[in-house]
Amino acid sequence: MPAHQLAPDISNDPAGVLAAEQAHLAQSRTALQAMREHAQSLSADAAGDWVSRQVLQSLLDKRVAALADHPDTPLFFGRLDRASRDDLPGVIYVGRRHVHDGGSRPLVIDWRAPVSRPFYQASPADPMGVVRRRRFGYHGGALTAYEDEPLDQGGEIGPSKILTEEIERPRTGPMRDIVATIQPDQDAIVRAELTQTVCVQGAPGTGKTAVGLHRAAYLLFTHRERLARSGVMIVGPNRAFLSYISSVLPALGEVKVDQTTVADLLGASDAPEDPAVAALKGDARIAAVLERALWLHISKPEEGLVYTRGVHRFRVADYEVREIVASLRGTTRYAPGRAALAQRLAHQVLVRMEQRGDSPDDRVQDAVARSKPVKQLVDAVWPKVTPAQVLFRLLSDADFLTRACHKSEISPDEQEMLLWRKPYRGWKSAKWSAADAALLDELADLIERTPSLGHLVVDEAQDLSEMQLRALGRRCRNGSATVLGDLAQGTTPWSTTSWNAVLRHLGQDEGEVTELTLGFRVPREVLDYAARLLPAVAPGLAPPQSLRPGLGSLSVRPGAAVTDAVHEVLAREGSIGLIVPDALTAEVSAALTGIPHTVLDPDSTEEEHRLLIVPATLAKGLEYDHVIVVEPAAIVAAEPRGLARLYVVLTRAVTSLTILHNQPLPTALT
Numbered sequence: 001m002p003a004h005q006l007a008p009d010i011s012n013d014p015a016g017v018l019a020a021e022q023a024h025l026a027q028s029r030t031a032l033q034a035m036r037e038h039a040q041s042l043s044a045d046a047a048g049d050w051v052s053r054q055v056l057q058s059l060l061d062k063r064v065a066a067l068a069d070h071p072d073t074p075l076f077f078g079r080l081d082r083a084s085r086d087d088l089p090g091v092i093y094v095g096r097r098h099v100h101d102g103g104s105r106p107l108v109i110d111w112r113a114p115v116s117r118p119f120y121q122a123s124p125a126d127p128m129g130v131v132r133r134r135r136f137g138y139h140g141g142a143l144t145a146y147e148d149e150p151l152d153q154g155g156e157i158g159p160s161k162i163l164t165e166e167i168e169r170p171r172t173g174p175m176r177d178i179v180a181t182i183q184p185d186q187d188a189i190v191r192a193e194l195t196q197t198v199c200v201q202g203a204p205g206t207g208k209t210a211v212g213l214h215r216a217a218y219l220l221f222t223h224r225e226r227l228a229r230s231g232v233m234i235v236g237p238n239r240a241f242l243s244y245i246s247s248v249l250p251a252l253g254e255v256k257v258d259q260t261t262v263a264d265l266l267g268a269s270d271a272p273e274d275p276a277v278a279a280l281k282g283d284a285r286i287a288a289v290l291e292r293a294l295w296l297h298i299s300k301p302e303e304g305l306v307y308t309r310g311v312h313r314f315r316v317a318d319y320e321v322r323e324i325v326a327s328l329r330g331t332t333r334y335a336p337g338r339a340a341l342a343q344r345l346a347h348q349v350l351v352r353m354e355q356r357g358d359s360p361d362d363r364v365q366d367a368v369a370r371s372k373p374v375k376q377l378v379d380a381v382w383p384k385v386t387p388a389q390v391l392f393r394l395l396s397d398a399d400f401l402t403r404a405c406h407k408s409e410i411s412p413d414e415q416e417m418l419l420w421r422k423p424y425r426g427w428k429s430a431k432w433s434a435a436d437a438a439l440l441d442e443l444a445d446l447i448e449r450t451p452s453l454g455h456l457v458v459d460e461a462q463d464l465s466e467m468q469l470r471a472l473g474r475r476c477r478n479g480s481a482t483v484l485g486d487l488a489q490g491t492t493p494w495s496t497t498s499w500n501a502v503l504r505h506l507g508q509d510e511g512e513v514t515e516l517t518l519g520f521r522v523p524r525e526v527l528d529y530a531a532r533l534l535p536a537v538a539p540g541l542a543p544p545q546s547l548r549p550g551l552g553s554l555s556v557r558p559g560a561a562v563t564d565a566v567h568e569v570l571a572r573e574g575s576i577g578l579i580v581p582d583a584l585t586a587e588v589s590a591a592l593t594g595i596p597h598t599v600l601d602p603d604s605t606e607e608e609h610r611l612l613i614v615p616a617t618l619a620k621g622l623e624y625d626h627v628i629v630v631e632p633a634a635i636v637a638a639e640p641r642g643l644a645r646l647y648v649v650l651t652r653a654v655t656s657l658t659i660l661h662n663q664p665l666p667t668a669l670t
């Protein structure tokens with residue numbers, strides 16, 4: 001059947017339909033193979049020089065790699081039979097990438113193309129020109145089932161079995177893409193305009209991370225050239241999380257996206273710090289103090305400039321130097337201001353030379369700007385400083401801090417808190433905390449402008465301080481952002497309580513706050529249980545909803561042994577996360593001697609075994625089929641926002657949650 005004709009209704013012959021679709025899959029696979037062979041046959045020799053040849057060859061190699069067929073991944077997962085009379089085919093197959101035959105007839109259309117959109121959005125109420133939507137079921141790479149949804153007959157469509165099965169599939173290994181089953185509300189976020197910053201509040205497991213990654217893939221497809229130049233970056237909470245999500249974008253054909261953590265982006269700084277001090281340093285009020293501290297380094301010029309050339313002396317008077325400095329202050333960043341001061345002084349010297357009858361050119365001006373007297377004056381008045389020097393001075397010199405805090409909203413008590421109890425000997429030996437890293441980054445930007453990316457996806461954004469948000473905001477100030485998080489899962493001393501505030505500190509006030517409400521991960525029984533903590537951790541939030549009933553998924557066992565619970569889940573299918581208070585990690589691991597397991601580490605991301613011991617503070621963003629939580633009371637007691645940590649921990653399970661405890665459970669859970 002030619003793809004441009006509407007398919008005849010042969011649904012009364014399911015075997016025939018399936019066979020025809022399998023034939024289309026085989027044809028598409030062959031066509032993809034031909035596309036790959038064609039790409040392989042292209043030569044980079046046409047390029048004129050060696051460099052161009054290397055660039056072209058690398059592009060061709062990438063193209064060949066992108067055309068690889070992964071036999072276990074469905075080439076298409078949906079089909080639309082369209083009623084629209086336009087130039088587009090009447091029947092389209094929606095898949096992970098475009099495939100066309102020798103005559104350029106599309107056999108599969110990329111899920112991100114506008115014509116694929118009805119696959120995610122069409123409904124009987126708004127069929128979007130589609131008569132029938134077909135979903136395909138796969139086993140490995142083999143097409144084994146299909147399901148039709150008529151869209152032109154009004155009424156309601158029942159739940160999709162293929163969709164439910166996909167959502168219920170046990171989890172193994174890293175996160176996978178959800179391209180075949182993106183839901184309409186998720187799709188609206190994925191396809192939001194590039195210029196639109198979106199902020200998504202969503203309960204655990206509502207697909208925020210998945211949506212953020214698919215949005216990155218969508219934007220890269222739709223604005224390929226623009227974003228190839230400016231770049232897209234994903235920022236997640238820790239490396240274990242990045243490792244968990246690392247294969248989603250490559251599976252969607254996008255390999256050129258940086259995935260990083262705030263700590264890695266701002267520089268690994270991990271000196272321990274009192275949470276109250278960290279919270280104060282994370283406060284956006286500090287930004288004004290840093291700015292003042294930096295500009296306090298400029299001193300009032302007391303002397304003029306004398307420049308000697310041959311037998312002549314050219315003078316720039318002290319009041320003229322003061323005027324130049326005053327005119328530059330506040331109109332430029334610190335480092336370009338320094339360079340401009342040298343140039344302006346040189347210019348004055350040149351004016352004097354011209355007045356004497358010389359006709360110096362630009363080269364003379366550059367030479368004067370680089371000359372010793374000019375350099376000495378600039379160094380004295382507008383000294384070269386690094387972020388570390390400025391922050392060191394601020395945190396170790398009480399007088400300087402007081403001057404920098406002048407007219408700011410930082411109280412004397414707070415100033416006292418900011419000062420190091422035991423100052424370091426010098427800025428080179430100073431040990432910086434995570435909060436300091438954001439301050440150093442702010443100073444770096446005040447000194448020299450930080451380049452902006454085209455788009456930033458920020459996950460677990462509720463955990464970022466205002467100063468960290470400012471740091472990320474700098475990196476998308478000429479672009480846009482996708483901000484993802486859950487106010488109930490905030491576990492840092494500076495966790496936010498308002499998305500509008502987050503957007504403001506990110507510098508994306510125009511961003512739109514939206515909500516995902518349906519949970520795809522956690523069974524209802526478990527989610528309802530965890531939600532008992534919500535009034536304490538995020539009073540304003542409505543209880544989350546789950547798509548999965550999961551009867552019998554929750555088991556609370558006082559006094560039970562860890563090994564028994566572990567043996568029980570090892571007999572079942574799927575991944576296992578044994579989440580423990582951080583302080584008990586070694587003890588629990590020792591108790592499991594003889595049972596193969598891996599201990600999750602913030603940096604090492606290897607998961608050798610199906611059974612993983614997860615320290616509670618690393619569980620954020622991750623999920624396991626079976627979760628065993630050890631001693632909730634100790635998880636709560638370990639940190640100021642311990643109840644929120646427990647909420648995160650209790651919402652990691654896909655199939656079952658077992659709680660083991662000797663100490664009494666937090667009251668909300670009893």
Ligand SMILES: Nc1ncnc2c1ncn2[C@@H]1O[C@H](COP(=O)(O)OP(=O)(O)OP(=O)(O)O)[C@@H](O)[C@H]1O
Pocket residue numbers: 166167175176177178181182183186202203204205206207208209210211486489520521620621622623651
């Ligand atoms: N439309 C969907 N179809 C199938 N699976 C989905 C869909 N949306 C989300 N999921 C799955 O649900 C699980 C949870 O998704 P994800 O981790 O993105 O949620 P989250 O909102 O970021 O959760 P958390 O707040 O706990 O970090 C993942 O396994 C994801 O693949």
